[in-house]
Amino acid sequence: MRAFLNLVLLVFAWNATADNNRxxxxxxxxxxxxxxxxxxxxxxxxxxxxxxISWEPVNPESVRGTFRGYIIRIWNHGISQVYxxxxxxxxxxxxxxxxxxxxxxxxxxxxxxxxxxxxxxNFDAPQTEPGMPFLFEQTQLGSHSALLQWNKPGNPNxxxxxxxxxxxxxxxxxxxxxxxxxxxxxxxxxxxAKITGLKLGQKYQIEVAAVNCAGEGERNTxxxxxxxxxxxxPSMPTLKYTINYKAMEKDQxxxxxxxxPRYPYFPHEHFGIDHMDNDFYIFNRTTSKDNSExxxxxxxxxxxxVKTLIKxxxxxxxxxxxxFFVKYRLKGAAxxxxxxxxxxxxxLILENFNACKSYELIVVAVDGExxxxxxxxxTPAVLFLRQQS
Ligand SMILES: *[C@@H]1O[C@H](CO)[C@@H](O)[C@H](O)[C@H]1NC(C)=O
Ligand SMILES: *[C@@H]1O[C@H](CO)[C@@H](O)[C@H](O)[C@H]1NC(C)=O
Ligand SMILES: *[C@@H]1O[C@H](CO)[C@@H](O)[C@H](O)[C@H]1NC(C)=O
Ligand SMILES: *[C@@H]1O[C@H](CO)[C@@H](O)[C@H](O)[C@H]1NC(C)=O
Numbered sequence: 001m002r003a004f005l006n007l008v009l010l011v012f013a014w015n016a017t018a019d020n021n022r023x024x025x026x027x028x029x030x031x032x033x034x035x036x037x038x039x040x041x042x043x044x045x046x047x048x049x050x051x052x053i054s055w056e057p058v059n060p061e062s063v064r065g066t067f068r069g070y071i072i073r074i075w076n077h078g079i080s081q082v083y084x085x086x087x088x089x090x091x092x093x094x095x096x097x098x099x100x101x102x103x104x105x106x107x108x109x110x111x112x113x114x115x116x117x118x119x120x121x122n123f124d125a126p127q128t129e130p131g132m133p134f135l136f137e138q139t140q141l142g143s144h145s146a147l148l149q150w151n152k153p154g155n156p157n158x159x160x161x162x163x164x165x166x167x168x169x170x171x172x173x174x175x176x177x178x179x180x181x182x183x184x185x186x187x188x189x190x191x192x193a194k195i196t197g198l199k200l201g202q203k204y205q206i207e208v209a210a211v212n213c214a215g216e217g218e219r220n221t222x223x224x225x226x227x228x229x230x231x232x233x234p235s236m237p238t239l240k241y242t243i244n245y246k247a248m249e250k251d252q253x254x255x256x257x258x259x260x261p262r263y264p265y266f267p268h269e270h271f272g273i274d275h276m277d278n279d280f281y282i283f284n285r286t287t288s289k290d291n292s293e294x295x296x297x298x299x300x301x302x303x304x305x306v307k308t309l310i311k312x313x314x315x316x317x318x319x320x321x322x323x324f325f326v327k328y329r330l331k332g333a334a335x336x337x338x339x340x341x342x343x344x345x346x347x348l349i350l351e352n353f354n355a356c357k358s359y360e361l362i363v364v365a366v367d368g369e370x371x372x373x374x375x376x377x378x379t380p381a382v383l384f385l386r387q388q389s
Contacts, residue, residue, distance in 0.1 A: 127158025142322025231368025
């Protein structure tokens with residue numbers, strides 16, 4: 001856009017001159033609809049966020065009026081942009097619409113009319129850095145922790161991989177670089193994190209940025225200052241869980257997500273248990289090819305035992321508590337198991353979780369001596385019949 005603002009303004013400036021001339025009355029031209037469309041519209045290459053395109057000028061006779069330049073239209077499935085280009089230009093950069101199939105046409109314009117559109121070209125536009133996460137908010141947890149929450153950027157501009165979080169001690173001016181801690185929060189739907197070890201009387205600068213295959217987008221910033229806190233009973237927390245959670249190294253995760261074919265692009269993931277909600281899922285045996293073989297493979301690999309991630313969702317509107325632990329049991333069993341307290345993160349992972357059985361889960365929010373349990377939640381029993389992706 002930035003490159004084009006100038007050009008568009010330029011066109012308006014010329015129009016003003018043209019109007020002056022016309023008002024002079026010495027140079028009236030009768031304008032008619034231009035006859036020809038420019039030919040050989042070509043995508044030459046991509047440059048950062050722009051597509052470089054060229055075309056061939058039309059026969060001047062065919063303009064049938066005062067030649068004012070070209071109109072370029074670029075669109076995809078949802079957005080359309082129009083640019084005015086001066087008459088002497090036949091090669092230019094236009095900002096492409098990232099991570100989608102783009103279409104482009106060019107037409108001639110005179111003082112009154114725009115001529116026919118050229119043959120449309122189309123291309124698969126690359127990803128660009130994502131937009132900024134918005135509604136970035138913090139809530140104090142106990143005496144030296146804070147919960148950070150944000151929303152997905154409106155423009156992912158590609159495959160969102162997760163979020164970069166930066167935490168630094170703030171100074172009177174700027175930040176103390178030496179204290180900066182960087183953490184990558186994996187998963188585009190993972191929009192909550194806990195920071196801990198915060199000191200009373202110290203101000204912290206926290207930044208969050210979305211990450212896709214093209215890189216990191218613009219950062220959103222907030223400041224955290226801990227206030228003195230006296231423990232009191234936490235309000236009731238809730239929880240989220242992900243059965244068959246696959247912890248992946250960052251590099252492995254990026255490589256895997258970023259080599260997926262871009263087209264056809266659907267904004268949802270492969271069918272897989274890790275993206276399912278709370279329902280009872282049984283996959284139809286006959287829907288996947290060589291499924292019996294696959295079934296045995298998955299069964300043999302896990303024997304139903306998987307990792308399950310439990311995310312603590314504190315009640316941020318009241319007293320959320322400082323940290324949490326999880327109580328769980330096979331549905332109907334007499335006794336509860338308790339995990340150790342998780343004091344630094346807002347999640348924990350249950351190893352050897354038998355996904356073929358149903359469990360009851362409770363998260364317990366803790367503040368000093370006080371504890372508050374969530375409502376128990378039943379997990380579905382899952383039958384592993386999915387294809388390895
Ligand atoms: C307007 O008229 C002036 C003086 O006659 C001339 O120099 C200029 O080129 C004209 N502008 C256009 C856009 O025709
Ligand atoms: C209008 O045209 C006359 C004669 O062609 C010229 O002398 C005069 O400078 C023009 N005025 C403007 C404002 O261009
Ligand atoms: C069309 O434009 C491209 C890029 O400028 C050029 O390489 C090619 O030779 C042109 N084709 C024709 C048929 O003129
Ligand atoms: C399972 O798949 C078969 C073949 O695709 C289909 O006819 C059947 O209705 C499916 N059963 C269920 C329960 O979805």
